Amino acid sequence: MQSIAWKKNNLNFTAKIIRMSNQPETTIHDIAKALNISASTVSRALNDNPLISQATRNKIKKAAAEMGYRPNVVAANFRTKRTNTIGVIVPLINRHFFSSVISGIEEVAYEQGFAVSISQSNDNFEKESKIAHSLFANRVDGVILSIAMGTSSYEHLKLFSERQIPLVFFDRVVDEINAYKIVADDFRGGYLATRHLIEQGRKRIAMIGGPQNLRIYQNRQAGYITALQEAGLQPDDAFILHNSLTRKDGTQAISKLMNAAIRPDAVFCANDTTALSSIIYLRENNIKVPEEVAIVGFSNEPFAEVVTPSISTIKQPGFEMGKKAAELLIRQINQKETPDYFETITMPTELIVRESSVSK
């Protein structure tokens, strides 16, 4: 796009190279040879190093384009020990919450010139560990992750701290590891959901919670208990179940609750999948939602809005969490030293009231 004219030291060069399909790759040395200059100059020019004169830069870029030069990023990564790639590990990519987080990460990462490599652990420790090793082996510059439900050993993550590769956790965080953490306000989510049910006049509010080795589920439950206590209701162990929050687990849990001597009149489910299972179970058993049993879920999965009755739930700011996580990670990547203090950032949750919890 620039046309420059010179005299002495004429740079009016045009490489007459035919781009051959799939033959030996053009390297900076080929360009150097063609232009009769050194490879270092070519390298610097292509990286817009100001040491190289504008004229030479242009000449080199032009030749590079004509010769079909494609930088060998692997070689550069090898030399510089940087890959400009950030790895993301999530339990499942098709959960709306996680894919929102990923979109947030990508937004920031691309803007800052980082590529994003996404992997899913399928909530399986083994696979998570494999992925961690693979990301490590490929020398990603940093990792953002939400651990699998089954993960309780963190050996595989030590890889990263050993080599000072920054790590940012989100959602399902690990207390034992010192790193930035981005979480939704699960406590408040649990609290809001439960208080809402109380405000609807419910008295026997059960909870179907998640694995208690995960902080997020502890917190959701703590919010639930606090709300109950605040309202002078006694938390009842028989009303609190724990499982892996799958469709099947949910069905089992709700069935157990509904077949007990004392039935709940409301259930706070620690995720929307469980809320959905519950609603389907209740419908099949002719128990009216919300009249007989009110339901609140968690996460605001897209289906929550469209099932009948639509599901009241807690919305988490996934996209923002992803952006925040990427920002923090990239900041760490760029300033080489490890911060001496890692915050845990809590992002607000919000109650969305729909049909499943409100009797008109």
Next chain:
Amino acid sequence: MQSIAWKKNNLNFTAKIIRMSNQPETTIHDIAKALNISASTVSRALNDNPLISQATRNKIKKAAAEMGYRPNVVAANFRTKRTNTIGVIVPLINRHFFSSVISGIEEVAYEQGFAVSISQSNDNFEKESKIAHSLFANRVDGVILSIAMGTSSYEHLKLFSERQIPLVFFDRVVDEINAYKIVADDFRGGYLATRHLIEQGRKRIAMIGGPQNLRIYQNRQAGYITALQEAGLQPDDAFILHNSLTRKDGTQAISKLMNAAIRPDAVFCANDTTALSSIIYLRENNIKVPEEVAIVGFSNEPFAEVVTPSISTIKQPGFEMGKKAAELLIRQINQKETPDYFETITMPTELIVRESSVSK
């Protein structure tokens, strides 16, 4: 940091190395030096090259473990020009169909020792192109992709063919490029959906279709038309709409159909999202589904089963498609030459009948 004792060629070696956190990485040369052997032997041993005696191999592996050796995969990739990574580009990772395909790909890839790097184009050409360049720059061994709706130029994919990097398309394939293609039987899907509606006694069957630059949507529509003709019904242009199949587009389309002089008594939607929009619109306008208007969607998204009424739809074998794609890709990667004939593999689709299309 190291105190080592040997006699000549002693195999009773124990490296007493303190694994230092984040210090200079251990390389095969360090191991070689510690054991007083050559780096080539170390390299071969670690790769289980049978040229190296079992005894030496064991000794080296033990030392490697003790010294906290982590192979520098980037260096190896650079040298071997192979990354054992396959790139996957999908429009959106949180579509059930795509994430099923991804799971299928992963299943095969991991088994064969390949890592999988997933990216989403957000149905955006620019981003797809960026991703393609990034995957190419990082020298993935092969790519599996389903192109973005907006993509109509294929320059960015030439990168791969130029350098003989195998490509496998699935679902949204590109005719212009010679490569293996895995598609669901969209024609038959459209045909089955429409025939089903006809069997339900519907006469005025509309269709909300997708962008006609994509073969899959052409085929779904062709199936629809064939079924109509077979039944002696005349396809009617006023009954065939096209859009991008988003929630919003769907609402617009169904509203247009329902506000026309002649209303359809059934709608075949080219995806489930549109079917959902339609159902919601119809519900809000007090039009009974399926009594007044029957609906069939496409893809069998998870929500299709749980909304009320549940959505009849066409199921595509995503997981199997992913497996197949990965198999074909990896086969190409392993046998260096390009096959001279690329098949297009069509996988069967299946009609799932639910409430939205059957009046009892």
Next chain:
DNA sequence: TTCTTCCATGCAATCGATTGCATTCTTCCG
């Protein structure tokens, strides 16, 4: 015992780009 054969290991080049330092060429100032 001597020569051949094969097994195990070592040597050294190589992949392509980057970068600290040295060198050359300009330009400007006294």
Next chain:
DNA sequence: CGGAAGAATGCAATCGATTGCATGGAAGAA
């Protein structure tokens, strides 16, 4: 006009692993 400062470019080492070929040694054959 000489010299110094600064601008532009080149030299060569380097990153860590792989690999074709050479070599040393042991075992087997004669």
